[in-house]
Amino acid sequence: MQKNKIFIKGIKQFDLFAQPLQLLIDKKEYHQTLFGSILTVLLLALFSNLLYQKIVTLFDRSNPTSLSSEIYHSQPEQYSLMPSNFTMTFSFQNSTYKTYIDESIYVVNAYMVKKNVKLQNGQKADVYEKQELPLVNCNEDLIKQKELKEYFSHIDLPTNYCIDWNQIPSIQIQGTFDAPKFEYILIQFNTCTEQNKKSQPCKSQKEIEQVLTQNYFSFQISSQTTNLKNPNSPYQPKGQDVFTTISNNIYKEISIYLEPLTTITDVGLIQTNLEYEKTLRYGRHTEMLDLSQSDLIMNVAIRLDTTEYVDYRTYPKIQEILAELGGLWQVLFSLFYIISKPINKISLLLELINSLYEFKDKQHYEDNSQQKDSSSIIRNDKPGSPLQRQLEQQQVQNCQDQIVTNKTLSIKENICNKQIQKDRSYKTILQTYVQYLLRAVFRKNKKMKFGYINAFQALRCIVTKDDDNILQFRSAHKEIDSQLNIFNILKRLQDVEKLKHIIFNENQRILFEKFNNIPQKDKLEEQRLYCDQQIKQQGVTQDAILQILSDQNNQINQKLIASLDVTVSNLLQKCKQDNNDNLEKN
Template identity: 30%
Template sequence: MIITNLHLLHVPVLILQEGSLIQHLMINQQKLQKTWLLIIEFKQMHNFGKWKNEQFSLEVDDQINNTDLGTQGIYSICGSTELVNIFNIGVNLSHFRSQCQITMRTSLNTGTINAFWGIRAFDIYLAKCFTGCDQCIGPLKSDCKVCSSGWVFYKNLCTHPPPMLFSQISITQTKDSQSDQKNSMKIHLLEVDYSIITQGDFTLLIQNNQKILTIQVYVKCFPNKTINSQLQFNQIQNSHQYQFLKKCRQTFNSVIYKVQYDLRAISEQKLIFSTSDTKCVIQQVIKVADELELIKILEILLDDKFWHYFKNQHYFFPPIKFKISESKLLNAKNQATNPFVCICYGGAYSLQDLMILILNYSFSQMLFKSKISLIQQNKMYLPTFQKVLNMFILIIYLVELSENFDCFITQIIKMETFHHAFFQLFKFSFRIQRLLTVQKVKVNTSFENSIQKGAVSSQNDLNQQQRPEEKLYYLLSINFRVTNNQIIDYVLIKIFRMPKLPESSLNIAQKLKDEFLYHFDIFAQQPNFTILNRSKFPSILGFITSIMIALFGLYFFMTEVVSMVSKSKPAIYQTELSISETEPFILENDNFTLAISVVNRYSEPLIGIDRYFQLNISQCVRLRTKDQFSGNVSVNLNCTQIPIEPCNMSHFTTDLQKEYFSIIRMGGIQCINRKYLKENPLILQGQISSNAFRYIFIQFNACQNTSLSKMCAPQKEIESVLESGHYNVYKSDYLTKLDQPGQPYQEIITNEFTTFSLSTSKTISQKYRILQTSSDEGLIWESIQDQSNIQQSEWREISEFYNNQYIVVHYIRLDYKQTINIRTYVKLQTILGKLGGIFQIFIMVVAIVLRPIIENFMKLEIVDSLFNFSDQNHTPVQQSSHAMMIQTDRDTKLQIAKPNNQLKWQSPIQNTQHTTLSQSRLDPWLIIFGCNQSKKKQFIVAKNKINKYLEIVNILRKLQDIEILKKILLSKEQQIILKKHRRQIDKNGFCIKKEPQNYIQNNNQIHELDNCMIQQKSKSVLDQLGIKIQEQKHYKDTFNSCYKLNEIKSLDDSEIQEPVAQTPKT
């Protein structure tokens, strides 16, 4: 808080009667501005005489403060008989105005007489806001409500200059061939054109006239490194931090960060740069009140990818070294045969060496046999779950980065302990928290206490009190003084105390594996039913339609392949870029034509260079350099005059040039010297604001005598010749033909001309735009071909009064825009994708029409194989004898010998004429499309029967009936034998028929016994059920448990009914 002590009024002792007032108006705006508190102190306010508790009122801008004056004074001043009362009054008031009115008065009481008051003086103190704040409500920096001009709010504080606001960022990965010659970090400020290539801390004052500032940082990327960049995204009221992580790969060796910031005010910016081989930090200096603060706007770190992870997790471990007593190690070396003990000899041992010792000793137990005395053990430390995971990853990573990695792997690859521990760790990482609890890793408390007290001092004591794995754990923990106990303790616990996996966990893992295979195996086969011994039903109609679709697909495929091979239908995308720095574009005789001629108003060439006029062609180079220390920018312009000569056909080498200039008079056309052009080709590069700017400069002016040359004609003759005419330029241009395969550009030669006279000076600006075409010409894989050329984009003329210097000056340079064409051709996989989509659409549309027809063809063939149909035009007697016959394939093919007394019943069946619905290839079409109504009716009836038989409820019902019959006809033993019976097939695929004689005899006896039992049980069952066989006409059905059904009952189509399950009668 800033207090300004302002003594505004010092009044001597005034004697005022009660009811009088003093009013003062302060209009000192400069003092009262930017204040938030007003303190008024009255020094020695006197009241004389007798008062009757009147009040003294102090009014400050209508804020009233009252003080009771009492009744009588207590002091006697200067021998006066009247007593005086003295008050000191102080008032604190909030104040935000530019003026202040102070009023002092006393209340008037009619009963009071001889009462006076006065003040000696009063002081006024002003509490002002801090620098940069015009209006505040308190002394804190965050109490400001209105900032001063040029100051802005940032995190509720007034700052100057305003923090730079992040606008956009681009990160480019490049393969820099010259990266070895550059520093690891390079900073370039584009708008002010300032570069920082040295390392250290720098403070830079930047005066930028633009409202943006672009910071470009070049970072060299090394293998196995990670570029971590943090960016401060400042908003008006808040800020966020964004982090980008870029892993260095072999495909690029440098990364360019281009960050653009918006400046809210054009003012001087103070930046602090801190650079080294591994970091780049940029901070902005801003002013808050009278203090300077730093805002980090960009940070780029080049660091190890692994260490970066642990830094973020706050588990960064320094390089770990272990120390062991040399005497103990020598003792172990002499008594143990372990070859790895010698690796660590020397006093300081890496983590790799320790891992080798631990893993090798896990089974050899060589350390147990050596007599190594125990020393005081450090207190054990059990790490938490997250730290355990981080430490194990750290161990593996350190081993991987070690120089002797191959040797290390070769040694431990034979150790099953390492494989087991490594597998178990990652398989049960989710259980580490529980495994490392006190119940799982707790050691014998008494033994631990005895170790700490020094009670156990020999190997025998150790062997007597602890298990082998605990012995090894304590020995290694005691003899190795570890700087980081978390790692070694965890490795020992994890390797030697990993419990076995419970059986329930194995079952869960097996179930998870089975479910995973079931749901994610896209080639899993589903069981399918067969139709007439075929997995699917083919038809002529479906075959013909398939052939037609295949032919159409083949036609489409061939046309697309022809288009792909000929590259006749490219997909073209075009975009434009604004460029400032470009690579040099070289113009040679085979890709660029430049010839100049001067003719009079009658189009006749003017012959007379260095007599009537002068024509000069120059290659100009302007280089802009900036001193890194002083910041001064120097511009160097150098124009080299190019020798010219009259053109002839030898100047033109390409077919296009020869064809074009073969019909043009060569007398007055000037060309560049062939030898010079071959050795020094023309170059176009960059823009006016670029560091390197190359352009072509052509000047046409009247001839003027000099001290070196006086070959010019008289002035009147020159003015007569150059009174008027045309300035002609024969130049190359290119047409863009992206629809043609191969070269996307076609060169043409055009003639641009303009008039001239001695009364005007004319400036011609000719610009060429860079065209870059990227063509993907691969048939299957991507194959990018980049081609570039230039195309005229501007021809602009500016005329002015003749300046006695030149008649025509002609500039040829690059345009500030670059056009990028991306041309892609259809690939084979795209054609196959389109073809697959067309096939799907055709199949869906055709299936809607053909599926019902083909389904009827299939049902008709099934009906013909299951049913016999009779001719409906026969007599009723014939109908009864030739009715529809229902047979199963098993009944027709299986021949069973019947008794002689049953042969008479076979004649009706044998004499019956069996017919099918489709007698010819045309019949199925007539039946399906309704041309034969009688057969269509039979087909519909039979199809409905088949649909009923295929009903899942009926199938389940039949299966239930079979189970009931099995329980009725077979004993439990027979049911078990039937269930376990499997037909044997030999290696040649034939059923095994030869069996041992004893086995056959036993089987025959069993079959005879079973047959008799079946006959008896069937006879009793039939008697119980009361089944009676109805006789019809000349024969009747008979049933015997030892034989199949002898005769097939002949039924009419109207009598075919669905069989219904029967239940036994009770």
């Protein structure tokens, strides 16, 4: 049996949901104040605003967390250039920066070049294959990217070359010059000769040199900008310009590098769900010059760069938002708790002191003393109790009646009448005393209540001179701190209940419950029904007082009466003694 108790006690130590032991204030576990309620409303409003913002961010995905990196590839993967993601225009410009197409001056050819490494006679050899790309004069229909229509609208499209996407669906590029597989776009510009002329006959060499003097090369290509805050697509098309000088006496080779872009997005609300988006953008270009007397003016190579830019972006998940809100709640709650803790502590202390202790204002006490002194002088030191004054009047009346009765009645009749009058006098005394005690029990004594200013002064939050009120507050505070022990409180309450049932009878307990500063059972409900039940309570109390007065031999009854009014108690004892003396004489 002992082992089972030890085992159960050990198991109970792991209870994380244990109920703490605490006192109740008016059936409430916590002491609540108006200041704390205002701070709570502010805290809930602030936290609700943060919660709303987090929920909006969760669904509109406007604030992702991103991480960028650069990855080197010796063999970049293959990318497809299509009308929806690639647009290119190019042409020559004269000295006035006006583009022109004149096949009698220069001839343009575009190729899709593929390099493969093959084994020939046991050795590796690079094999190049060319596929001609169709070129036409540009028009608006060939600009398939809607976002770039405005950009290309400022260009004189008919005087520029474009890829004819109506004849070729897509173009593939991949790798680098050193890679086993290398695919790129090559555009060649030659002066018009009999060998390469197309639809128009070539002009003379002198005219060609004169036209190509102080010319420029204009090249426009589509590129991309990255906006990771856009949840639909992180890429936004834009146009990129390349301008350079050209001459028929100098050969120029331009390499335009397209950088691979990759965005990895985690779109899962709880678990990881990755989406990949890939595209190309203009990265850089290089130029090489060579003095040459051939008809080749310029080569333009469009190829991939070896560096890939990768963006990782993640959106807040539900568990992350809950964890973040939990941390914010703890921080905000701690901050507001630090602000409200001193005020709530002082408020609780004030409620305890004002409820458990009665302090009379010094000035009020002195005024009452002066009034009592003056009234006693006017009344020639007559007792303040109305019962004592009535007893004295009754004694005077009895003496006068006794003189008249002795003259007119016989001794026997006088004794009978005297006994009847004494009974009537005691009955009148009891009725008067009951009414006096009822007023004493139900009257509300005016007492001083402490406020926040007194508490701040007593706790030295405000530097002031110590007066009687501050000393009383500190004394009560010290006593409350020493007595606020749950075990002592419960033990004393049990002892009081035991004493009440052992010492007092039912009538004595009714009168005992009416004392000030004695906790009453169901006090809150009695206060609510006080106005409706006041008459009934007075009747019950009156019956209890009458029964206690009828049993003056009980010492507890005598102490209860003496605790209410010492003067009345002495008068009752005197009347009782006189009554006993008269009975003994008779």
